[in-house]
Amino acid sequence: MHIGLISAAFPPDLDGIGDYTWWLAKTLVEQGCRVTVFTRGGNCSEVPGGLVNGFYDPARPRSFGDLVQLLEDGEAPDWVVLQYNPFSWGARGFCPEVARTWSRLRSDKGEDRVRLAVMFHETMVPRWPWKFAVMRTWQSRFFQRVCTASDRIFVSSGRWLTQVTATQAKGRASILPVGSNIPVSPISREEARDRWQIPHGTMVAGIFGGAHGSRRIDWIAEAAKRYLAQAGERELLVLHVGPDEAAIGRVLEGIPFRSLGVRPPDQVAEALRAMDCLMSPFVDGISARRTSAIAPLLNGVPVATTVRGWSDAVFRTADERALLLSQAQDGEGFARDFLAWLPGVGAAGGEAAQAFALREFSWEGICRTLLMELESTNFK
Structure with missing residues (x-):
């Protein structure tokens, strides 16, 4: 299986989701998958046996839309998995281009399109205090659109499942743990x-x-x-x-x-x-x-x-x-x-x-679960 992982950050960035994406990519390669990481431009750590494509410019959030042409011009993965935290993709979680592009990928090619999965590390801010309430007005809309366009939905904690259910998205949702970027020490x-x-x-x-x-x-x-x-x-x-x-x-x-x-x-x-x-x-x-x-x-x-x-x-x-x-x-x-x-x-x-x-919570176990869930998903 060829899997594309989409992340706004990537090592050497000091970013938890970027670290998560690197570990996920590395382990998927070790389990026999082809892996392409789509992330921000600039210096990126290598993934042994995988590819890293720096297409996204955080200073130009609309550059996320370049993903559509990128997938059309190259050999598209079987699945692309979006690593989603609204704050990763825009100041105050304002990321309309992510939602717009995700919806476009869902509708562009019918049965021939790439399959879309999303991993929600965060969904949206709570309803209170008032600053959060304001940000939630747009974050909730983007969350709804990303859910609706996704063939498969993963959440980092069961607390998000109720929010996903409320969107009436057709993609099945389940928990996928986030793993740890800290290795297991061999010493006593x-x-x-x-x-x-x-x-x-x-x-x-x-x-x-x-x-x-x-x-x-x-x-x-x-x-x-x-x-x-x-x-x-x-x-x-x-x-x-x-x-x-x-x-x-x-x-x-x-x-x-x-x-x-x-x-x-x-x-x-x-x-x-x-x-x-x-x-x-x-x-x-x-x-x-x-x-x-x-x-x-x-x-x-x-x-x-x-x-x-x-x-x-x-x-x-x-x-x-x-x-x-x-x-x-x-x-x-x-x-x-x-x-x-x-x-x-x-x-x-x-x-x-x-x-x-x-x-x-081992990376091997997380990747086995991810692959099993993707392979068993009915593609509509």
């Missing part, structure tokens, strides 16, 4: 601690990512304080890897804290391997798009997080030692759940975490 926990000069007997609780409002750093601080109050002689270190060191450090004042800052992916993996567990309570709960929780699981690190109505059902299939799904509504409740969960984790928790993540 002991080796990782030696590299970062962390004493082996220390209890290392991790934080991965920045001080984004979606993550409750104050709840992490509450859990760490409760641990210190009952830990006895075992020392605690809250180890952070990612941006916003100062902001996180202020919330964790008085708690043993060390930040490694922003690191290359291989060093991030080594930092994760040094952790006994990772704390990541999300305001809206864990979901299949939370790579800051998926990357630790892949590296054998049990994760303490929160579950909400939007959380994807797949996480409930994980071993309880691998994943704490706290229903707490405040920091005290999360701390109680964390302290009750932690003693049962042990080495088996790390093994269970990695086994679960490899089953559900």
Whole structure:
């Protein structure tokens, strides 16, 4: 199968969707597919065995329309898969050319046209506050048009499925996890601690990512304080890897804290391997798009997080030692759940975490699911 992947960004850009597209392309090639990436012009990382076509100029959003002629002039893929976040394709998510071009590709050639799939990393902003409400007026229209024109629809989290259903699009919709751009480190926990000069007997609780409002750093601080109050002689270190060191450090004042800052992916993996567990309570709960929780699981690190109505059902299939799904509504409740969960984790928790993540979130598994869904789609 020849697959085209369309992304506004691509490595070496510091962009999550660009990274996702590179990993997806690489793995699809390894699984025997022909892959062409359609992305922005300029310097782009190579995809071993694949092609990268830099056709899009972010400074000229209308250049997305050049995709039509590009597909007509060359050997069109069997499927093209649009990586969609409205903000990727236009300021404030204003991307009329994407919706217009997608509709044109659907209607141009009848049965001979290229098949269209979309992967929604984001759909549109919420209805509130008022700035979001204004942006939603156009983002919702573009979302509707892209859904209607697509033969197959993928979403990064089940929370978007209701929105897709409301468009009455004919293309079937399902969840496709986003994977992780952090590799699986081959070193042991002991080796990782030696590299970062962390004493082996220390209890290392991790934080991965920045001080984004979606993550409750104050709840992490509450859990760490409760641990210190009952830990006895075992020392605690809250180890952070990612941006916003100062902001996180202020919330964790008085708690043993060390930040490694922003690191290359291989060093991030080594930092994760040094952790006994990772704390990541999300305001809206864990979901299949939370790579800051998926990357630790892949590296054998049990994760303490929160579950909400939007959380994807797949996480409930994980071993309880691998994943704490706290229903707490405040920091005290999360701390109680964390302290009750932690003693049962042990080495088996790390093994269970990695086994679960490899089953559900490996790039090989994601690509197999993608290919199976595309091959089974009735083309109308």
